[in-house]
Amino acid sequence: MVRTHPRYSIINVRGMLLLYVLLSILTVLFSHSFFITTLQDGSLPGILNRIVFFTVPVVLMVFMAFSLIRLLRDIILRRTGSKFQARLMAYFIISVVLAAVPVTIITIQSVYELVRFWRSININNTLQYAQNLAMENYSMNLDRFEKLSLEIEGMDDPFPSDLPEGLWAVQDFRQNNDGSWVSLGFQGDVSRGLPSPPANQPGFVSRELPRDIDTIRYIQIPRRGVYRILSYKLGEGFDAVIAAMENERSRFDVIDSLELNVKPLVIYYYGVFLFPILLMTIIITISFSRRITQPIVELAEATTRVAAGDFSIQIISRPGDELGQLITSFNAMVQNLEKSRNALLKAEKISVWQTMAQQLAHEIKNPLTPIKLSAERVLRRWRNEPERVGEILESSMLAIIQEVESLSTMLTEFRTLSRPTELSRTWTMIRDLIEESIGLYRGGYPEIQFDISHVGAAVSVKMEKRYLSQVLTNLIINGIDAMDGKGRIEIRTDLVKKRESRYCRLSIKDTGKGISVEESAEIFTPYFTTKESGTGLGLPIVERIVNDHGGTIWFNSALGVGTTFFIDLPIDENQDNQ
Incomplete structure (x- = not known):
């Protein structure tokens, strides 16, 4: 089973929730220190303290920037589901902001009103009166002490x-x-x-x-x-009372400092404690929106691939996924479609063999006619004018030989197509065989560029070498003919996984004239050809070889752009996944 485009967040939702909990704990611990320091002298925290506090928001902003950049890139590239994810994320963010704005405004207003209320209390006069009374009491004690000393x-x-x-x-x-x-x-x-x-x-x-x-x-x-x-x-407790009055006076002096610094203190408070929480909420929102939209995107992409004829696609549903039932139904539908397609293909193959037998009889009959005519011509001259039989003997014999060779070639290809492939599967290094195959055509077609830079050097396929060479040769010749000997052929390999098996996806792409929609339906039909000298058995033989080796073959084509043939072949189980 494979996903269509499995994509992962920079950090998953569980990681985000863990960071959220850690941030909340740090907020509780450091907020206590923050308020004590601020209320002691009414000043802003020091530079080092600010750097430490603002490190968390900066790190979170970096995470959020990466997530937003990736989402923006998906929107620019018009990837499936990116706009839906952006809208869903926008709804979440707007909801968070709308919920936070009233609380923020009320909190700021409350802070200003609280400071203004404390400033309205005339505590300085009260403390001054208390200190005057204490000094008068002290003076009275001095007078009385002086008398006692006497x-x-x-x-x-x-x-x-x-x-x-x-x-x-x-x-x-x-x-x-x-x-x-x-x-x-x-x-x-x-x-x-x-x-x-x-x-x-x-x-x-x-x-x-x-x-x-x-x-x-x-x-x-x-x-x-x-x-x-x-x-x-x-x-x-005389001295304790005096010290308490001095301490209270200094504490109320802090309120004056708070009023002067209330605006930067509020900004600092929200920047250190509230802003990181909002950033974390936005990042979690992005992760949740991706988690919600990803199954939908996978279903859309899988549907596209099924429509293109790839019935091997299966989507892995996540545990507890709300769309799990839908994904399970989709996988079952694809499997049923594949079974139906196989049954249909079987019926089509029976029909094809019937048609092929009729076509073969017709193709054999065509060369027999010129053979018979050439033989009758020689025989007639031999009977009527034996002295002149040499005039037509060579041309007649050459015609007979040519038609016999055509019959031999056609019967050989038919035999290759019809008889079971004699399999002797061995692990074959595919890059070496590709280089050997294109080496036969580099010199003969200097205006064709062969690109095999994307062929893995360590990739091997479980297939008999001569059959793989036949497949490559046939597809390369078809590409050369489609480009009229001038253009570019790109061969590449990619490792894919279908259900429980791994395959090497071999693609051969040309820049030729392409295949029309009408011709695409008949491209693997025996004796169907668009070439003047073709037998129409090349691609059916390639399909037969690939199928007998447990592989699949299909193609994509566009008129005026070119054609790409895809072949999935079993690969060495000991190869790495790179």
Whole structure:
């Protein structure tokens, strides 16, 4: 079984679906990173990031370009089904675009409205008010801390068991001569203790985080060489609240950047996430349209070949193909047609043999008449004028010999046509035999160009060499006669498969005058000839030889263009398929 024109996509539908799933997974993974980066600073992704993201759309565009170029080429070459495929693909693409456009417009409008809504919220004033309150609270704590420091400074015992409300801890240090610090006393929360004074000057200490989280430090020098550090509570989570307000302010500043970059961000978003999905959808659409139209195209081409007389064509239906039943019915119809044709051919052959016998009797009778007349002429002269018999003897004998040779040739060809072919099949290298056959005519017909460049060097056919030589010689002579000794003969071989067998398709094409429709019906009929000196048995003998070797022969012809004879012959099963 063979297909008429099996064509495959650059990548099949399953491969496309796999790419689609992978693209969707990458979209989900990278979109998370994309949104986090964008919302952190409101800027576009970097150059390297953009290159990585846009690689997928570029690759998909290359795939789509190849598919569209091939479809355009099919349309230009007017291949069967190409326009139908283009229309089907256009319908799919229009449907996808019409479905995507409203969603795209609504999404873009929603993004603009969302950004505009966030900009309308006056969060800056609120944050500013909160920061002012925090600073006022901080100033009040400084004032209260300063008062507490004065109270501690006036106490006889600077380390009371109960520290005044608001103090974390009190700690005294003394510096040794070597510069090291020694703790003289500590009272309060041990988590607020320090290994050494944070400064060497009295007064408030600059806050350093995380050392001074939620804490204000104050240094006193009660006596020479002694440093007292007072730690004051700002309140639980004071610094965390301040940091949160700063963070929120910076996050809301991102909205300003988003509004400036919203247009390129939307383009980038659709170019990275939506556009590849649309491209993938279009590519899958092209593959699906080809999958839908291909069985129809195969049926159309197979129908054309059946109409041309090739009943060996069988279409392989794909598993799960919706047109499988139709293809099965078509294959059954072709097989029935082939059986009917064979029965008809058998009946025709019987009729042909009857006609051939009558024609043979007629053809034998024609030379017998001049033989009889020549013999009677000699006999009559011998009886009446024996001394003058020499005047007509030579011409009469030559006429008799010529007619006898014609009879012998005709009977030899008839015997070749009628008797079973003595088969002794061997594997014969076809190119060598073709070169040998045309070598006999190259010198005699210098104005004829013989082209065998498309004959495979390693192709062999299972056929007796002398019979194959007879076939080639007959067809080459017919081509030379059809071109009046001037033109071009092209011989080529192609490997084909019919059902479970492989064949070598041998074609011999000439640029002669061609064969008319009326003559085409009789071309393989015995004793039918268009030549003045032909016997009409050459092509019937060729057909008989080819059929006896398990092959088939047919031809295509056009008046004024030329004729091509096709012969399918069994080939060596060990040959490669190239």
